[in-house]
Structures are given as structure tokens and as C-alpha cells.
Amino acid sequence: MTWKTAIGLPAAGLVALATHDLLQRKHAILRTFPVIGHARYLLEKIGPELRQYIVTDNDEERPFSRDQRRFIYASSKLENPYFGFGSDNDIEHAEGYAVVKHRTFADVSPSTLPHSGERDVVPCAKVMGAARGRRHAFRPQSVINVSAMSFGSLSGPAVEALNRGCAVAGVLHNTGEGGIARHHRHGADLIFQIGTAYFGCRDEDGAFSLDKLKALVASAPVRAIEVKLSQGAKPGLGGMLPQAKISDEIAEIRGIRKDRDCASPSRHAEFDDVDSMLDWIEMLATETGLPVGIKSAVGDLAFWEELAEQMATTQRGVDFIAIDGGEGGTGAAPLSFADSVALPFRLGFPRVYRIFAQRGLTDQIVFIGAGKLGLPDNAAVAFALGADLVYVAREAMFAIGCIQAQRCHDDHCPTGVATQNPWLTRGIDVPLKSERTANYLRAWRREMLKLAEACGVVHPALLDPDDVEILLGNRAATPLREVAGYEPGWALPSPEQQEEVHRLMLPASRGGSAPRSVTAR
Numbered sequence: 063m064t065w066k067t068a069i070g071l072p073a074a075g076l077v078a079l080a081t082h083d084l085l086q087r088k089h090a091i092l093r094t095f096p097v098i099g100h101a102r103y104l105l106e107k108i109g110p111e112l113r114q115y116i117v118t119d120n121d122e123e124r125p126f127s128r129d130q131r132r133f134i135y136a137s138s139k140l141e142n143p144y145f146g147f148g149s150d151n152d153i154e155h156a157e158g159y160a161v162v163k164h165r166t167f168a169d170v171s172p173s174t175l176p177h178s179g180e181r182d183v184v185p186c187a188k189v190m191g192a193a194r195g196r197r198h199a200f201r202p203q204s205v206i207n208v209s210a211m212s213f214g215s216l217s218g219p220a221v222e223a224l225n226r227g228c229a230v231a232g233v234l235h236n237t238g239e240g241g242i243a244r245h246h247r248h249g250a251d252l253i254f255q256i257g258t259a260y261f262g263c264r265d266e267d268g269a270f271s272l273d274k275l276k277a278l279v280a281s282a283p284v285r286a287i288e289v290k291l292s293q294g295a296k297p298g299l300g301g302m303l304p305q306a307k308i309s310d311e312i313a314e315i316r317g318i319r320k321d322r323d324c325a326s327p328s329r330h331a332e333f334d335d336v337d338s339m340l341d342w343i344e345m346l347a348t349e350t351g352l353p354v355g356i357k358s359a360v361g362d363l364a365f366w367e368e369l370a371e372q373m374a375t376t377q378r379g380v381d382f383i384a385i386d387g388g389e390g391g392t393g394a395a396p397l398s399f400a401d402s403v404a405l406p407f408r409l410g411f412p413r414v415y416r417i418f419a420q421r422g423l424t425d426q427i428v429f430i431g432a433g434k435l436g437l438p439d440n441a442a443v444a445f446a447l448g449a450d451l452v453y454v455a456r457e458a459m460f461a462i463g464c465i466q467a468q469r470c471h472d473d474h475c476p477t478g479v480a481t482q483n484p485w486l487t488r489g490i491d492v493p494l495k496s497e498r499t500a501n502y503l504r505a506w507r508r509e510m511l512k513l514a515e516a517c518g519v520v521h522p523a524l525l526d527p528d529d530v531e532i533l534l535g536n537r538a539a540t541p542l543r544e545v546a547g548y549e550p551g552w553a554l555p556s557p558e559q560q561e562e563v564h565r566l567m568l569p570a571s572r573g574g575s576a577p578r579s580v581t582a583r
């Protein structure tokens with residue numbers, strides 16, 4: 063019986079009909095609960111994507127905000143990367159906000175033209191390996207370079223797109239600790255990273271093999287060797303490549319099995335203190351002729367004190383030091399390690415730099431910074447603190463299609479960047495993504511050059527700690543030199559190196575002014 067045919071029923075009948083109807087609705091609702099439950103799991107899985115593109119504000123999403131990603135996406139596509147209507151950052155209340163101080167009068171000025179400077183070469187202020195007389199010492203031709211992301215953590219097409227883009231932009235490509243794959247051999251110069259598992263240069267038992275290392279670096283355009291001690295994503299913890307991401311090709315390159323997760327040790331087997339580490343590094347440099355450096359996040363400073371002391375009092379040393387911020391990176395890690403182990407870049411880097419500056423060693427070492435430095439405003443602070451080069455990782459991933467889905471660890475990256483699933487990786491258009499990589503790297507150099515020129519210098523390495531102030535909301539602003547505890551003259555190259563930088567930057571593009579009139583003073 064329906065409500066239409068119930069007209070005229072006594073009150074009791076109407077009550078009975080209403081009760082029956084309510085019971086039917088209740089059962090229908092209860093039947094939908096399993097569907098709602100499954101929908102909850104679906105929403106949980108796609109939550110990061112929904113928040114980034116629908117829910118959050120422009121500067122709210124972490125680790126990279128929508129505004130930051132938009133700058134990279136637009137630059138990589140040669141679209142307009144400008145922002146209108148002023149900053150939407152909470153400058154008035156933010157603590158630790160960095161402000162770059164432009165100069166009113168200077169010998170140089172930035173060009174207003176949107177693509178000015180994109181083709182300019184911005185080389186390193188120092189020659190890597192020159193101070194220690196390495197046979198193959200060289201000057202990196204770009205202050206921005208692509209950081210360590212192994213084939214295995216990234217897909218083959220992603221690595222190839224990055225490598226081809228680096229080749230076009232004249233940028234160094236760090237291989238990561240997973241060895242050198244065919245995807246790394248598309249024109250870019252390489253920094254070969256040696257991790258604790260010695261992938262690519264180990265014997266059948268997993269021990270380091272010098273012969274295999276020499277053969278490997280001779281077979282590829284390797285310009286330097288980087289010994290990884292730790293990284294910002296999981297400082298103090300070895301790497302982990304899940305079994306689901308281990309293909310036949312990865313297993314062959316790394317010399318590992320396919321039937322289990324690939325866990326790298328947390329410590330090196332070839333050395334166990336600073337003294338033995340320096341012996342090993344000098345052996346690698348002698349045998350290969352290449353500059354050799356280290357990469358590490360910053361925790362206990364005793365290691366750095368001992369390294370600086372040994373370099374100051376012996377004939378051994380590293381050619382470069384890459385400092386990775388504890389902000390994390392492309393590597394997957396336990397939450398406690400990602401969130402709470404190692405100092406962030408702006409604290410860790412100056413603590414290490416001070417130790418070497420106090421002993422007069424900084425001119426002998428190329429300092430590389432890493433930790434969200436693919437954004438020129440962040441990189442300006444790094445250069446003002448004494449960095450000579452910067453590494454970019456996640457920012458380069460954005461250029462080839464990453465959407466910050468945060469699925470790097472489970473082989474389900476929806477854009478094919480951080481997965482070995484062929485169905486997903488086929489979505490990467492390598493020629494297109496390599497072009498976008500080069501576009502982004504050039505755009506970063508353009509923006510970085512403009513920031514330096516706004517401060518009256520011709521090169522980012524000439525930015526001084528006094529060119530940056532750190533805000534405490536509207537209440538105070540402290541010069542970066544005071545925040546970092548630097549003495550006058552620190553963070554700058556030597557006078558000879560500065561003179562060489564000015565010579566190298568002579569062809570670089572510059573801004574200008576209107577023609578002078580007869581009334582000009």
C-alpha cells in the first residue's frame with residue numbers, strides 16, 4: 063500500500079504505514095554503510111591529491127605549496143610564471159621568513175624582459191678538485207644541478223628525461239646510489255654516488271670493488287664521485303627499495319635479488335672513522351683522478367670537527383661537501399626519521415660551514431646545498447650562507463610531471479615518475495619531459511640571476527649574509543650574518559675566485575635604464 067491509497071485509513075493504520083516506511087529507509091541506509099566505509103578508504107588514498115588541488119590554500123600544502131609548484135610547472139612549460147596582486151604569504155606574522163635586500167644603486171641591475179638570462183651560463187665560483195690537485199679537476203658550468211635520485215626509486219623514463227634535460231641545460235646529473243643505468247647515458251655529465259651498498263661497484267658478495275668502480279666511471283661521463291654518508295630523507299638510516307619496484311634491469315645493475323626488499327646498510331664497510339674515511343677518499347681520487355666529496359645530513363657535529371681538523375693538519379681532504387637538509391627528500395622513510403632526525407638546511411649548513419671557515423678551509427671546498435633549494439628565493443639564502451652549488455630533486459620531479467601524490471614508496475605513483483609499473487611509466491613522454499626539465503633549470507638560473515643582480519652582484523655566490531634578513535613577523539628583522547654567527551668575509555669566495563667570477567660573467571645579460579638626458583647628473 064502506498065501513501066496515495068492510504069487516504070481514509072484510521073489513525074492506527076497511518077501510524078503502522080509510517081513505521082513500515084521508516085524501517086525500510088533504515089535498512090536502505092544500513093545497506094549503504096559498507097559502501098561508505100570503502101569510500102572512506104578511497105578518499106584516504108587520494109587525499110593528498112584532493113587537498114593540493116581542491117581544498118588547501120595556495121601556501122598551505124606541504125612539503126611544496128601550490129604557489130611553489132605552479133612556479134615550477136609554469137617555468138617548465140614556458141608559460142608566464144609571474145604572480146599578480148601581491149604576495150599571499152603571511153609575511154606579517156611568519157617567523158623565520160627570509161627577505162632579500164635589493165640595492166638602489168649598483169653597477170648591475172636585473173633585466174625586466176621575461177626570458178632574459180635563460181641562456182646565460184652561471185658557472186661555479188670554484189674549480190672542483192683544484193685545491194687538492196685532482197687530475198680531472200673541473201669547474202661545474204651550472205650552479206644548479208640535479209640531485210641523487212636512483213634508477214629504481216625513479217622509473218627508467220623519468221631518469222632518462224632528467225638526464226636529457228640536464229644535457230640540454232648543461233647541468234650535472236647525480237646518479238643516486240643505485241648505480242649507472244642506460245637511462246643515465248643520454249648526454250649529461252654525471253656525479254656518481256657511492257652508497258653503503260656499493261651498487262654498481264661491488265663484487266658478487268656485495269663488497270666494494272675498486273676494479274669495478276674504475277671500469278664503470280671509465281664507461282660513462284662521470285665528472286666526480288660522491289660518497290653518501292646520510293641523506294635528509296632518512297638521516298642515519300640506510301636506503302630501502304621495496305621488492306615491488308625491483309625489475310630485472312634494476313636487479314642486474316645493482317647486483318641484487320628480486321625476491322626480497324633491497325635494504326642498504328646504514329653504515330659503510332670501507333671505513334669506520336674520519337681517518338680511515340679520508341684514506342679511502344684519497345685512494346678513490348688517486349685511482350680515478352676524479353674529485354671526490356661527501357654528502358651528509360647534519361646531526362652530531364663531532365664528525366665535522368674531526369674532518370676539519372684532519373684536513374687542516376694532514377695532506378688529505380674532500381673536494382666537495384654536499385649538505386642535505388633534514389626537511390626530507392625523494393627517499394621514503396619512517397615518519398620519525400623524516401620528521402625529527404637531522405637539522406633543517408638553514409640550521410645545519412651554517413653550523414658545518416662555520417667549522418671549516420674557522421680553520422680557513424672554505425676556499426678549498428665546493429659547498430653544495432640541498433633541501434627545497436629549487437626555489438630561487440630559498441637558494442638565495444643558501445648562497446648567502448656560503449653554498450657554491452645547489453642540488454634539486456623534488457623540484458626536478460615536478461618538471462617531469464610529479465603531482466606530489468606522495469606515493470613514491472609503494473610503486474603506485476600515478477604519473478609514472480616514481481614507479482616501475484610499465485602501465486604507469488608509459489605515460490611519461492620522454493622528449494617532452496626532457497624539454498620541460500631543461501626549461502625549468504634555465505628558468506631557475508634566470509630567476510636566480512635576477513635576484514643576485516637586484517642585490518648589485520653579478521653572480522649568486524657573491525651574495526653576502528648581510529644581503530638577507532630573517533623576519534620575526536612585524537616585530538624584528540635580524541641580518542642573516544647574525545643568525546648564522548658568521549664573521550665578516552665568511553660565505554664569500556676568495557678575492558682571486560671573485561675576480562674570476564666577474565670575468566666569467568662578463569657576457570651575461572644585464573638590465574639597464576632609459577637613455578641619459580642633458581639634465582642627468
